[in-house]
Amino acid sequence: MAHVVIFGSLRSFTDGVSELEIDARSTRALLNALVERFPALSETVEAGVSLAIDGEIYKEAWFTPIGPDSEVVVMPLMVGG
Amino acid sequence: MSKIHVSTQVNGDQVEFLCEPEETLLDVLRDHLNLTGAKEGCGTGDCGACSVTIDGRLVAACLVLGAEVEGSAVETVEGIGAPDALHPLQRQILQHAALQCGICTPGIIVAAKALLAQNPDPSEQEVRYWLAGNLCRCTGYDKIIRAVLAAAGEMRGENP
Amino acid sequence: MSKQEFKILGTRPIRPDGLDKVTGKAMFGADKSATGMLHARILRSPHAHAEIISIDTSKAKALPGVKAVITGADFDDVENRWTRYTMQNCMAQGRALYDGHAIAAVAATSKKIAGAALKLIEVEYKILPHVTDVDEAMQPGAPLLHEGVKARKLGDDVSGNTVGYYSFGHGDVDAGFAKADEVIERRFKTAATHQGYIEPQACLADLGADGRGALWCTTQGHYMVRETCAEILGIDASQLRVTASEIGGGFGGKTTVFIEPVALKLSQKSGRPVKLVMSREEVFRATGPTMSASMDVKIGMGKDGKITAGHARLRYQGGAFPYNMVMMGAMSAFACYDLENVQSEGWDVMTNRPKMISYRAPGAPMAVYGVESVIDELCQKLGLDPIEVRLLNAAKEGTKSSYGPRFKAIGLVEALKAAKAHPHYSAPLPANTGRGVACGFWFNFGGQVSVSMAINTDGTVNLIEGNPDIGGSRASISMMAAEALGIPFERIRTIVGDTASVGFSDVTDGSRVTFAVGIATINAAKAAIRELCKRAAMIWEIDEDAVEWVDGTARPTGHNAGDFPPMSLAEIAATSGKTGGPIAGHHEGAPDKAGVSFGVHLVDLEVDPETGFTSIKRYTAFQDVGKAIHPAYVEGQIQGGAVQGIGWALNEEYIYGADGRLQNPGFLDYRIPVASDLPMIDAVIIEVPNPGHPYGVRGCGETAIVPPLAAVANGVAQAVGVRLFELPMSPPKILKAL
Numbered sequence: 001m002a003h004v005v006i007f008g009s010l011r012s013f014t015d016g017v018s019e020l021e022i023d024a025r026s027t028r029a030l031l032n033a034l035v036e037r038f039p040a041l042s043e044t045v046e047a048g049v050s051l052a053i054d055g056e057i058y059k060e061a062w063f064t065p066i067g068p069d070s071e072v073v074v075m076p077l078m079v080g081g
Numbered sequence: 082m083s084k085i086h087v088s089t090q091v092n093g094d095q096v097e098f099l100c101e102p103e104e105t106l107l108d109v110l111r112d113h114l115n116l117t118g119a120k121e122g123c124g125t126g127d128c129g130a131c132s133v134t135i136d137g138r139l140v141a142a143c144l145v146l147g148a149e150v151e152g153s154a155v156e157t158v159e160g161i162g163a164p165d166a167l168h169p170l171q172r173q174i175l176q177h178a179a180l181q182c183g184i185c186t187p188g189i190i191v192a193a194k195a196l197l198a199q200n201p202d203p204s205e206q207e208v209r210y211w212l213a214g215n216l217c218r219c220t221g222y223d224k225i226i227r228a229v230l231a232a233a234g235e236m237r238g239e240n241p
Numbered sequence: 242m243s244k245q246e247f248k249i250l251g252t253r254p255i256r257p258d259g260l261d262k263v264t265g266k267a268m269f270g271a272d273k274s275a276t277g278m279l280h281a282r283i284l285r286s287p288h289a290h291a292e293i294i295s296i297d298t299s300k301a302k303a304l305p306g307v308k309a310v311i312t313g314a315d316f317d318d319v320e321n322r323w324t325r326y327t328m329q330n331c332m333a334q335g336r337a338l339y340d341g342h343a344i345a346a347v348a349a350t351s352k353k354i355a356g357a358a359l360k361l362i363e364v365e366y367k368i369l370p371h372v373t374d375v376d377e378a379m380q381p382g383a384p385l386l387h388e389g390v391k392a393r394k395l396g397d398d399v400s401g402n403t404v405g406y407y408s409f410g411h412g413d414v415d416a417g418f419a420k421a422d423e424v425i426e427r428r429f430k431t432a433a434t435h436q437g438y439i440e441p442q443a444c445l446a447d448l449g450a451d452g453r454g455a456l457w458c459t460t461q462g463h464y465m466v467r468e469t470c471a472e473i474l475g476i477d478a479s480q481l482r483v484t485a486s487e488i489g490g491g492f493g494g495k496t497t498v499f500i501e502p503v504a505l506k507l508s509q510k511s512g513r514p515v516k517l518v519m520s521r522e523e524v525f526r527a528t529g530p531t532m533s534a535s536m537d538v539k540i541g542m543g544k545d546g547k548i549t550a551g552h553a554r555l556r557y558q559g560g561a562f563p564y565n566m567v568m569m570g571a572m573s574a575f576a577c578y579d580l581e582n583v584q585s586e587g588w589d590v591m592t593n594r595p596k597m598i599s600y601r602a603p604g605a606p607m608a609v610y611g612v613e614s615v616i617d618e619l620c621q622k623l624g625l626d627p628i629e630v631r632l633l634n635a636a637k638e639g640t641k642s643s644y645g646p647r648f649k650a651i652g653l654v655e656a657l658k659a660a661k662a663h664p665h666y667s668a669p670l671p672a673n674t675g676r677g678v679a680c681g682f683w684f685n686f687g688g689q690v691s692v693s694m695a696i697n698t699d700g701t702v703n704l705i706e707g708n709p710d711i712g713g714s715r716a717s718i719s720m721m722a723a724e725a726l727g728i729p730f731e732r733i734r735t736i737v738g739d740t741a742s743v744g745f746s747d748v749t750d751g752s753r754v755t756f757a758v759g760i761a762t763i764n765a766a767k768a769a770i771r772e773l774c775k776r777a778a779m780i781w782e783i784d785e786d787a788v789e790w791v792d793g794t795a796r797p798t799g800h801n802a803g804d805f806p807p808m809s810l811a812e813i814a815a816t817s818g819k820t821g822g823p824i825a826g827h828h829e830g831a832p833d834k835a836g837v838s839f840g841v842h843l844v845d846l847e848v849d850p851e852t853g854f855t856s857i858k859r860y861t862a863f864q865d866v867g868k869a870i871h872p873a874y875v876e877g878q879i880q881g882g883a884v885q886g887i888g889w890a891l892n893e894e895y896i897y898g899a900d901g902r903l904q905n906p907g908f909l910d911y912r913i914p915v916a917s918d919l920p921m922i923d924a925v926i927i928e929v930p931n932p933g934h935p936y937g938v939r940g941c942g943e944t945a946i947v948p949p950l951a952a953v954a955n956g957v958a959q960a961v962g963v964r965l966f967e968l969p970m971s972p973p974k975i976l977k978a979l
Contacts, residue, residue: 007645008409008571009586012394043393052646056933058833059688073645076407076568078684079599079751101353117272118265120489122439123521127908130439158265171263175255178873181712181881183262184269184440184489206917213917216908218437218490219712220877221884222916223924 002030002066005073013040022072027051028062030072048077085148091116092160100147106140107131109147110157118158118187122216129215132188132195133157139195141214158187161194169232170194177228181219189215193229201237205230249724250936253873256716257734258487270443270459270486275514278445279308279348281507282355283500283517284362285527286337286344289371289593289901290384293335293364296345300361306354309510310362312345316506319472326562328473330596331502337366338386338561339593340902341526348507348515371593371901375535375558378402378592386591390563404563405589407571409644410582417550417582421541423622425615431607431950431968432894433533433558436600437885437913440489441519442528446504450512452476454505456483461495461709462748467740473502474509481505484739485709492885493599496748499528525906529598530895532557532566538574538611542619546630550582551575551643555608558590559597565589566597569604569684572644573947574612576682577631577653577839579640593901599750601882602683602943606889606950610968613679613951618964627678627955628661631841635680652865652929653680653839659925660841665861670845674858677844677956681947685835685940686751691744692761694722694769696824700811702726704765705738706758707746712881712942713874714754720870721759721936725766727793728810744829752940755870756835756931761828763935769826776820777808834933835940840864842883842948846956853976855891855957861923862948867931867939875941879924882945888914889946890953894969 001021006014015038024030031049035042051058052073058064059077066072084099091114098113107124110116110133122128124143131142134156162168170190173179180186189212196203196211203211208229209222217225261267298310313334319325333342345362349355370384377383383400391401418424440459448454454476460466463485471478488495504517519528535556541549553574557567567587574585585608620627635653642648660666660678670676693705704722708714719733726733747753774788777795781788787802788795794807817824845859862883869875892912896904905911930937950968958964963978 005645009407055647055649056834057646057684059686061831061833064833071647075572075645076565078572078686079566079569079603103353111272112274116265117268120269120440121271121518122441122489123908125521125907125909128439128521158263162264167260167263174263175259178253178256178713178871178877180259180262181874181877182438182440182488182490183258183267184438184487186262187265190263209916209919213915216439216913216915218439218492218885218913219881221880221882221914221922222919223880223922224873224877226916226921 001068002070002072004030005071007073007075010044010074013044014038025066026062027058027064027066030066050075050078087148087151089150089152090154092156102148104147105143106145106147106150107142110142116157116159120184120187129192130185130188132191132215134191134195137198139192158190161190168194169235170229173228173232173235177224177231179220179224179228185215185217189217189225197233197236201233203233245936247724249720249730250868250870251872253871254716254720254730256713257719258710258715267487269440269489271518273445273457273486274516275445275447278514278516279350279511280352280355281346281348281504281515281517282359283343283503283523284345284359285523286333286340286342288337288366288368289340289373290369291337291366292369293333293337293344294367295365297363298345301347301358304354304358304361306350307347307358308350308513309348309507310345311506311510316473317475321472324469324472327469327497328502330562331499339595341523341595343503343527346503346507348511373592373594373897373901375533375556375590375592378558378590379556379588386561387563402591403588404591405565405567407568408584408586409571410584411641412582414550414552414582414584418541421549422544423619424539424541425618426537426539427615427966429536429538429611429614429966431534431610433530433594434600434889434893435525435530435911436492436494438490438492438494441521441524442499443518444501444504445514445516446501446508447514448505448509450509453480456481456501456505457486458483458501459486459488459495461488461491461711461750463709463740464707464745465496465748466498466501469498470502470505474505482739482741485737488709488711491711492601493603493750494529496750497529497598521908522906525911526903527595529596531600531603532559532597534607536608536611538615540615540619542623544623546623546625546633548578548580548634551580551612553585553608553611555585555587556590557587557604558592558594560594561591562596563591564597566604570608573605573682574608575643577636577680578634579636580643583643585643601885601946605683605947606886609681609947610950610954614954617955617958628657628666631680632657648837650929650932651837651839652927655927655929656839656841656863656865659863659927660843663861663925665843665859673850673960674845674847675956675959677952677954677959679842679948679951679955681840681944682837683752683944683947684837685756686753687757687832687835688747688751688753689831690746690757690761691829692758692765693743693827694765694825696769696810696814698814698817700814701732704733704735704762705743706735707738707743708749708754708758710737711749712878713871714758716874717755717870718758718762721762722766725763726770726810727790752942753835756934756938756940757832759936759938760832760934761830764828765826767826768828769824772824772826773810773813776813776817776824779820781805836867836931836933838865838939838941838944840944840948842952844952844956846953846960848957848960848975850979853972853979855970855975857887857919859920861925862945863925863927864941864944865927865929865939866941867934868928868937869926870938872926875926876924878942879945880922882943883922883949884914884919886946886949887953890950890968890970892969892971
């Protein structure tokens, strides 16, 4: 089970839940599971999110593998200049 | 109003062109003579990207009318250096990595050459004040100043 | 990650595009022309906010030489709302939303005729109330820019202009403040600044009635241009071939389109190629500046210098359309520190100003300015050394960052130690002089990339990549290709391909090119090496697995491989026509793990008590870049970023009158730093390799603009004994504070 941390203002779409365990082996599976549990997150997830898996930030990649003991931080989609 | 006929010298070549009375020397160089080395960064004489010399005098080509150069000798970046040997300023700018995007580089080379023609041994401060009219947004000027000082030394025959 | 040994990386070869750029041959956006070409000009709104009642273009169309006139009515709606905002920023539909907003455009046989035609277009406006200040725009009842775009879950205490809200952090900040020996809270304001690239936007468009076309333009991302324009014009992406010119600076400002859809539409209507070049005034009035900010920062500190809690509230103004950028500020604000209790919040707000676009580390410099200023004030108050305090609190490997993830190997402590040990930090300070210190941070990104590499029969290599080279990346990419293949740098030629010649690549932004294109280049080289080894194995009649690649040559390996002399890349390539055809390698991917980057800046400055003028006397910037591929261009990035930050701190600002019009749209009144304003900028490269890149590369372009705002502000506070809380600290403001 990956340990998932919902960060900051995204919590307003998860009924205040900030940490939960999700059984998912890829980023897409994890995001699907999150949206299923918290439908209010769907707009944000569709617009794009960044995920930090064990400290490395990934932008919008569906099939990044997630280890059984990984910590995944869900953040808004980041942009550069 | 009818166009004005102008006969002048550009980078050593005799040229003739017809221009509107209000067209600038920069318009003439870029649009009529196909010399696009001088750039238009502002059109108001503030950025120095269009620096050229007229009879050895440094000007912003965007503030000079095309009709004004009748009988003069204009030099642009295209006239600096030879095919087989770059001018020391050009070479030192490359060696010092004194450019990033390169849009200001032609103006810097023309302006610095005009400085070294009248002051072959400028101080760092003299180079900085002379080039204060040539904006560069990429480099923070550090490497440009070093390159100009190195070129001046090379032109004086000093070993690098 | 242990340090690797390299042959080519870390040297300073002459960049491949250098000769063209010192001889005037390099072709920038405005340097290309076509036969039969028309010239275009754009009519812009003189009002900050107005309903467009009617536009009468009949007199302009009747002017001899005018070939096409367009308005917002010529653009059909698009499905994606973000593309719609971009389109409506290129050409207003219904309302003019800021001073300088495009209203109509003309293509004519000369610039002169196009200019004359603009004066013949009659626009009837109904002037509406406007707002340009962020705090006023957030107030309920403020003039509203767009209906129905207010951020979800916000209450009635903020207006509908508030399009984004983000918060980050962990711990209990109230408990942290209660534990502090000293708590300081300050309100800061920073002005909007412009990227200030010297080359105005420019393009040459040619689009036929059959939907096939070509576009030449100055941009940080020609695939972005292609896709945005194809969507706006309703044509197939494959049919629009976009070529990126040499680019005369961007700094984030060329990561969107402003004129390209207009030029394409004019070309389509007239059936002729159309050249459209912005004036400097148009660049200031209508292209993206960065956000202005209003911020509250509160930090608690123990007597020992340990930060017990930090809280930042950031309100950013981003112009006339929805955007999301304050998030990056909120994530960056406290990223330098290992904090138990931290919270940052941000609000994105619309106003009647030009639509903001990224500017180097977008959102971070102003947030970090607030935080680093308060830390400096706490150090002064508690009598602590500013570098010691930062070392005590510095983020390191394993730190849970203020924005969520735990850091991997990072170099902030190394940069701080280097700053402390540097002679600059211990040099004596003359009277009226102050020394400022500040840290800064940027994320850096990876993203989508395509690279195609061809091995030529003479042993040379061509490489095509899809990212415009904004500061020497063709040099660093050629160096990485040479290192990976084991051949000299001079044998490689790297070009930036157009959209029809290599696969998709994301925009040149986020300090991503050397990192992401580098990874793709190394992988393309590996693919080519596999094929080179295979051909050698065929020639030697041994097993493919029995060949390895060492120093640019194939060699037999293992005891059964046989004894053959090494075969060079050139030798294998020479016979490639007989061994199976051309040898090539390519790679397409979307690498992540770009590796965050930290910097520490030191500045000595003098303030003239009679004029309020601040002169920078000495400047040293320390930055962890992972691995410097071409150190001279890495130094250049650090120096250039530092100087842009100095300009932001001391002079640069968008000034609006009560009428909502921009008062300083030119380089004379919007004053960027010039050579005589500055000393040499010493760049000190720190190399803590990024474990996410084969050579240890981190992005390096953006971090350097983050520390200088606070470094200069802290220096001014030291020099004059009074702290200013507003940027820029222009001479009149400093005089007033004295």
